[in-house]
Amino acid sequence: MLIFVCYALFLSIPKLLLSLLQLGFLKKESAKEPYILEKAKFIQAAHYASLRERLSIISTLLDLVLVGFWLLFGFSALERTLDFAPLMESVVFVLCFLVVQFVVQLPLEAYQTLVLDKAFGFAKGGVKLFVVDTLKSFVLLLVVGGILIFVLSWIILNVQNWELYAFILGAVLIVSLNVLYPTIIAPLFNKFSPLEDAELKQRINALLMRVGFKSEGVFVMDASKRDGRLNAYFAGLGRAKRVILFDTLLDKISHESLLAVLGHELGHFKHYDIYKMMALILGFFAALVFFVANMPEMLFASANLEMSPQASIIFLLIISAPFGFYFMLVVNFLSCKNEFNADKFGASLTTKEALANALLVLVKENNSFPLAHPLYMCFYYSHPPLMARLIALDCGYLGKNATQGF
Ligand SMILES: [Zn+2]
Numbered sequence: 001m002l003i004f005v006c007y008a009l010f011l012s013i014p015k016l017l018l019s020l021l022q023l024g025f026l027k028k029e030s031a032k033e034p035y036i037l038e039k040a041k042f043i044q045a046a047h048y049a050s051l052r053e054r055l056s057i058i059s060t061l062l063d064l065v066l067v068g069f070w071l072l073f074g075f076s077a078l079e080r081t082l083d084f085a086p087l088m089e090s091v092v093f094v095l096c097f098l099v100v101q102f103v104v105q106l107p108l109e110a111y112q113t114l115v116l117d118k119a120f121g122f123a124k125g126g127v128k129l130f131v132v133d134t135l136k137s138f139v140l141l142l143v144v145g146g147i148l149i150f151v152l153s154w155i156i157l158n159v160q161n162w163e164l165y166a167f168i169l170g171a172v173l174i175v176s177l178n179v180l181y182p183t184i185i186a187p188l189f190n191k192f193s194p195l196e197d198a199e200l201k202q203r204i205n206a207l208l209m210r211v212g213f214k215s216e217g218v219f220v221m222d223a224s225k226r227d228g229r230l231n232a233y234f235a236g237l238g239r240a241k242r243v244i245l246f247d248t249l250l251d252k253i254s255h256e257s258l259l260a261v262l263g264h265e266l267g268h269f270k271h272y273d274i275y276k277m278m279a280l281i282l283g284f285f286a287a288l289v290f291f292v293a294n295m296p297e298m299l300f301a302s303a304n305l306e307m308s309p310q311a312s313i314i315f316l317l318i319i320s321a322p323f324g325f326y327f328m329l330v331v332n333f334l335s336c337k338n339e340f341n342a343d344k345f346g347a348s349l350t351t352k353e354a355l356a357n358a359l360l361v362l363v364k365e366n367n368s369f370p371l372a373h374p375l376y377m378c379f380y381y382s383h384p385p386l387m388a389r390l391i392a393l394d395c396g397y398l399g400k401n402a403t404q405g406f
Contacts, residue, residue: 163293267345
């Protein structure tokens with residue numbers, strides 16, 4: 001009961017309050033004179049944001065009910081039902097927990113992709129693609145999740161000071177995931193083909209050379225099959241890095257602005273932002289594992305769990321949500337700082353105007369509302385809102401837009 005009350009008090013209720021704050025903010029803001037976006041787009045973006053927020057309220061409530069169910073009855077019932085050897089039991093136990101979580105949140109995800117995003121013109125895929133994506137994720141969860149739970153349970157059962165080895169396992173995993181993601185995981189969901197436009201490719205390569213960025217090449221991702229939103233990013237670490245451009249982006253912005261976006265990404269590379277973030281996440285993970293490994297027995301009892309490998313893993317999973325919620329305050333604060341610096345860097349490689357134009361197109365096409373409640377931003381925004389970024393770039397767009405409703 002104690003864990004459930006803490007979970008509600010420190011995670012679910014603050015999340016609900018933030019959602020309500022944000023809904024109020026959107027309602028108030030959308031009644032004002034529009035800025036950055038033209039009026040129809042401005043109202044539509046606010047409408048989309050508030051529908052998403054309502055969905056997230058339902059998701060928070062659902063999560064609370066589910067965690068309550070597990071802590072108050074589910075775990076002890078499952079413990080009584082399962083009867084395997086310890087390692088096997090641990091794997092089945094934790095997978096049951098994860099699968100139920102996956103299935104319960106599925107209708108919300110389906111609603112968001114197939115109804116909400118479709119209505120706003122983002123989701124392009126339809127039911128078939130959604131089902132295929134879901135099945136792939138589900139198989140990944142069973143296979144990768146199963147293997148990880150197995151290894152972690154073995155460590156907990158057989159090694160003293162298991163937190164140290166669990167941490168090493170996590171660290172290896174986070175690093176290899178970053179290396180493997182662009183070449184193995186992402187291609188499961190999308191197709192990546194080398195950029196064909198020779199002139200653009202040459203300009204991109206020249207930009208990469210200027211910064212000393214070595215990569216496996218420039219790839220175009222068929223993002224349009226799933227979603228109309230635009231993006232570009234660098235994935236991977238070391239030599240396995242790839243420049244990924246969404247095909248949707250190529251259609252919508254000028255080459256000049258595209259180079260500015262890449263310049264921004266190169267800023268992250270130049271400032272070692274990925275490594276800094278990874279170090280921060282590893283620090284958080286170390287604290288989490290240490291906490292669970294040294295938790296008093298009465299906390300296990302309050303979740304109706306006996307001390308066992310599966311109980312420790314379950315605690316890691318449940319506790320990471322509230323801990324992560326507050327940890328994100330730190331991550332977002334630093335990340336926003338990094339974004340401003342990357343903007344500065346991108347603008348210095350190209351021009352302020354090219355980057356500002358790219359940002360404007362991104363916001364318009366992605367239908368994102370240009371502002372949010374300040375407290376809400378602290379918890380959820382890893383990127384500063386567009387308004388703040390344009391002000392920081394300082395190239396006169398705001399004065400003009402304020403009167404013209406750009
Ligand atoms: Zn960035």
